[in-house]
Amino acid sequence: MSSHNTLSDIVIFGAMGDLAQRKLIPALYQLAREDLINKSSRILGVARQDIDKETFISDCTKSLHRFIKKDELDKESLAAFMSMLDYCKINFTEAENYKNLQSTLTTQDDRTRIFYYATPASMFGPISQNLSEAGCLNEQCRMVMEKPIGHDLISANAINDQVSEFFSESQIYRIDHYLGKETVQNLMALRFANPLFGTQWNQNHISHVEITVAEQVGIEGRWGYFDQAGQMRDMVQNHLLQLLCLTAMNPPDDLSADLIRNEKVKVLKAMRPITGDMHNTHVVRGRYTKGMIDNTQVPGYMEEEGANPKSNTETFVALKVEIDNWRWAGVPFYLRTGKRLAGKLSQITIHFKQQPHFIFNESQRNLAQNKLTIRLQPEEGISLQVLNKDQGLSNGMRLRSESLNLSFSQSTTQDRIPDAYERLLLELIKGNQNLFVRRDEIEHAWKWCDQLLDHWKMENKAPQPYAAGSWGPKAADLLIMKDGNCWHEDQ
Ligand SMILES: NC(=O)C1=CN([C@@H]2O[C@H](COP(=O)(O)OP(=O)(O)OC[C@H]3O[C@@H](n4cnc5c(N)ncnc54)[C@H](OP(=O)(O)O)[C@@H]3O)[C@@H](O)[C@H]2O)C=CC1
Numbered sequence: 001m002s003s004h005n006t007l008s009d010i011v012i013f014g015a016m017g018d019l020a021q022r023k024l025i026p027a028l029y030q031l032a033r034e035d036l037i038n039k040s041s042r043i044l045g046v047a048r049q050d051i052d053k054e055t056f057i058s059d060c061t062k063s064l065h066r067f068i069k070k071d072e073l074d075k076e077s078l079a080a081f082m083s084m085l086d087y088c089k090i091n092f093t094e095a096e097n098y099k100n101l102q103s104t105l106t107t108q109d110d111r112t113r114i115f116y117y118a119t120p121a122s123m124f125g126p127i128s129q130n131l132s133e134a135g136c137l138n139e140q141c142r143m144v145m146e147k148p149i150g151h152d153l154i155s156a157n158a159i160n161d162q163v164s165e166f167f168s169e170s171q172i173y174r175i176d177h178y179l180g181k182e183t184v185q186n187l188m189a190l191r192f193a194n195p196l197f198g199t200q201w202n203q204n205h206i207s208h209v210e211i212t213v214a215e216q217v218g219i220e221g222r223w224g225y226f227d228q229a230g231q232m233r234d235m236v237q238n239h240l241l242q243l244l245c246l247t248a249m250n251p252p253d254d255l256s257a258d259l260i261r262n263e264k265v266k267v268l269k270a271m272r273p274i275t276g277d278m279h280n281t282h283v284v285r286g287r288y289t290k291g292m293i294d295n296t297q298v299p300g301y302m303e304e305e306g307a308n309p310k311s312n313t314e315t316f317v318a319l320k321v322e323i324d325n326w327r328w329a330g331v332p333f334y335l336r337t338g339k340r341l342a343g344k345l346s347q348i349t350i351h352f353k354q355q356p357h358f359i360f361n362e363s364q365r366n367l368a369q370n371k372l373t374i375r376l377q378p379e380e381g382i383s384l385q386v387l388n389k390d391q392g393l394s395n396g397m398r399l400r401s402e403s404l405n406l407s408f409s410q411s412t413t414q415d416r417i418p419d420a421y422e423r424l425l426l427e428l429i430k431g432n433q434n435l436f437v438r439r440d441e442i443e444h445a446w447k448w449c450d451q452l453l454d455h456w457k458m459e460n461k462a463p464q465p466y467a468a469g470s471w472g473p474k475a476a477d478l479l480i481m482k483d484g485n486c487w488h489e490d491q
């Protein structure tokens, strides 16, 4: 179904919050500007602040000026977008407050109702119940939940149970915004459309895989949320495990949502649990201390505003993950993610095995490897490290490692790479669940993470320190080096 023709009421709960103002409103603006959503659709901001529609529109306009490039903000598009906006004041836990929303929705013609929960997860159940009691739900409506859903398997199940009293699984869209990133989408094309990679993507040809999601930002004033979550819940349970699944899964029979999700679940189930001595060899937890980012001194985690001196929360995790199936037996997946690292870098690097017999100069053996890097950010693209003969008469048969680069910003026919939320919102409006996470994926991901989180809780140890602006604790280097490998920050 074309999204352009779909008339929707998009109701954003938490419309004055960080996510809504920084990501959702700008993404919806871009979709409207590119004529990808029907401009007779409505975007209804819902929050508890006592403001009128004009103030809401004015706040959204400020956010657009902050988060959208100047040359993408033209008067005509802005005016058309503003005419789509409306505001409704609701305290999410007050059932009475939903009457206003109900009357606003019912005065509309036959539209797809989309309820986007950009709120703390503790609100997902109460909002669903209040929407239902106020008569706002119908069989065609959809709801969107942000991550992380819960803080462990039990709490995630409780939230999913509450929500599924009011929505069927086909109406629930669980967001992991990494699934909307251009290069993540391209991973499927690369793996499943290219026979060259399709035939090599297994333990016969791949020696190990690295997944790095490094951030330069700290916790951005979100101590209250982050200290409860930590990097494991904030990034690993969702974004990193989704990247791992898309890298490791078997080809689905077709591109339908459930077949893709079935394959991802198989990977999550095949991940070896971390037990016993593996806690010393397969896991590193870190926490940043003060340091320099881009020549500016930044505070350590324990000096951030609101810090609790008793906190043992990690801001960095490195893992060696083993997948017990035919495709990946013996191939370690090294994962690392952290805040306040030396650079913003998200990439997946596939290291291919060496040739079984080496016929060139022995001193060049170490060079003789192919490495495929899929870069999510910055500078989205794919590069393949290949070996060439060093040109010229005097060099004999000397090898030289060079890369074949595909930079998306140069190769794209579009004038810009859309933000992940644009793609996800578009798919949501179209009613396509491919890029959203099914309940059992969340459950298996939590199950795997819970064993680590429980161990850390029991251990009650402070994470290992690393200076802001570095690549993490030394122990993370040792984790990979003891297998004869190392982390790569280059492409
Ligand atoms: N920000 C981000 O980059 C990301 C956020 N997420 C997820 O998105 C969700 C929203 O996050 P974020 O935008 O950062 O959070 P914020 O705290 O910035 O926004 C939450 C919004 O919900 C409102 N709210 C909370 N309780 C109530 C209530 N009882 N009645 C009415 N309004 C209420 C808040 O209003 P008030 O201001 O009045 O308290 C606020 O506007 C969370 O689930 C988070 O985990 C996921 C990925 C990234």
Ligand SMILES: O=C1O[C@H](COP(=O)(O)O)[C@@H](O)[C@H](O)[C@H]1O
Pocket: 215, 217, 234, 235, 346
């Ligand atoms: O979900 C989250 O993601 C961001 C990182 O997203 P990116 O698209 O900028 O890589 C992270 O900073 C935040 O803590 C987390 O909640």
